Amino acid sequence: MAAQPCLKNCVPALMNWYADHARPLPWREDNSGYRVWISEIMLQQTRIETVIPYYHAFLEKMPTLRALAEAPTELLMKCWEGLGYYSRARNLQKAAKQVIESGREQLPTTYAELIKLPGIGEYTAGAIASIAFHERVPAVDGNVMRVLARLSASYTDLLSTAAKKEFFALASELVPEKDPGQFNQAVMELGETICLPNTSPHCELCPLQKMCRAHELGIADDLPVRSGPKARKVEQKTVCVLMTTEAEPRILLHKRPETGLLAGLFEFPNFSGSLDDREVSKALNQLGLSIQNLQPLPGAKHVFSHIEWLMSGYFGIVSGETLPGGYLWVTREQMKKQYALPSAFRAFLPFLDHISQEEG
Ligand code: SF4
The missing domain is CATH 1.10.340.30 (Hypothetical protein; domain 2)
Incomplete structure (x- = not known):
């Protein structure tokens, strides 16, 4: 032209x-x-x-x-x-x-x-x-x-x-x-x-x-003419913020798979669907973790280009020595400096900060 x-x-x-x-x-x-x-x-x-x-x-x-x-x-x-x-x-x-x-x-x-x-x-x-x-x-x-x-x-x-x-x-x-x-x-x-x-x-x-x-x-x-985008797929998730009770508490993270959405990044352990506390405890037990004091957290929403996550959250105190592959314990300091946590999960960080302040 x-x-x-x-x-x-x-x-x-x-x-x-x-x-x-x-x-x-x-x-x-x-x-x-x-x-x-x-x-x-x-x-x-x-x-x-x-x-x-x-x-x-x-x-x-x-x-x-x-x-x-x-x-x-x-x-x-x-x-x-x-x-x-x-x-x-x-x-x-x-x-x-x-x-x-x-x-x-x-x-x-x-x-x-x-x-x-x-x-x-x-x-x-x-x-x-x-x-x-x-x-x-x-x-x-x-x-x-x-x-x-x-x-x-x-x-x-x-x-x-x-x-x-x-x-x-x-x-x-x-x-x-x-x-x-x-x-x-x-x-x-x-x-x-x-x-x-x-x-x-x-x-x-x-x-x-x-x-x-x-x-x-x-x-x-x-102008310009722009046909409407396709509707995003909505996925429900249950995100778990899990800590130990040591003097310097550790937080449980999981490494995402090397391919797909947020490939290779770290996340709080999470499960598909909106689970109640009994279902969350069961899912965590299946990972070899024993939970005390499971409490609901405020939910969060994260919008990607094609998918939307609607997340409910739980906090729990955890014990369990052996972790399945892909899971690791990190301190709050290590999490800040070393491990990249995508924005979707950062919505749950204020709660951790709140706990740290209470402890401090
Ligand atoms: S280029 Fe854009 S801002 Fe400039 S006159 Fe045309 S429509 Fe208006």
Whole structure:
């Protein structure tokens, strides 16, 4: 799809606006391939304010590609703890290992090479290649597609394959030879600050207002078209926070399987379904654990992209020497420093803090 002539005029207007309005974000201070890559992966499905502290902490522990490739999995997961979508972290390390094993110390510098690495798709390859290595390629994600759909007054459903093709072609036409990375970031910035999703865009503040077809036609609020997402599957779970009564109490954790949701991360022991106290005691006895003082805890809900967990909780004092495979006792200090507990289970941490305070 050739860009409409008026859309070509967007490029200088957008670049001038971005020069004055770009937010000072940490990954904009250093455009090395490694840093752009880490920030782009962290920013997938995650808000900027959430990412900033993770970005700093990650780079402090793993400042280079080699450091990432050689980092122990537990450190990697601890640095990602709470950020969600943990396969992103695993893929980062897989890609880093692949590059180091090929005899290089730095990320490849072209779109064609980047896209072959684990976890790097079209958008991320485009973002890294254009921002860090100045290659003239677009970086098109949902945010950019929304801006382009409005600029070109397109009613193509953003969730369709046709939309991917249409907006990639349009962005490829628009991205300039000079400063392609600045252009790509400018479109993203416009989408994140002015041409907003799920609400009316702030056309009155937009540098592209005079060239925007949707604004001209008065249909900016109707675009983009996006077919509804599929309903999430709801799963009930019963989560058990179990402690010993030693001077320094230990807490029971379980390591999740190496594949699937939250692969290889640690969790509080839990069972499918909403179990009552007798069923919980029975399930724990089957693991070889004897329980005293089982008490219900406030429930919690966690929403993943395709699944929703509705969790009821129990607290109990436990004895039992032999643990089945995959279970381990850890102190509160070890849990804080060493073991990555996904957000879904962190909902039960305030209760542990409360107990520790009472003991202190
Ligand atoms: S004029 Fe409005 S709809 Fe068009 S790009 Fe700007 S903010 Fe978006």
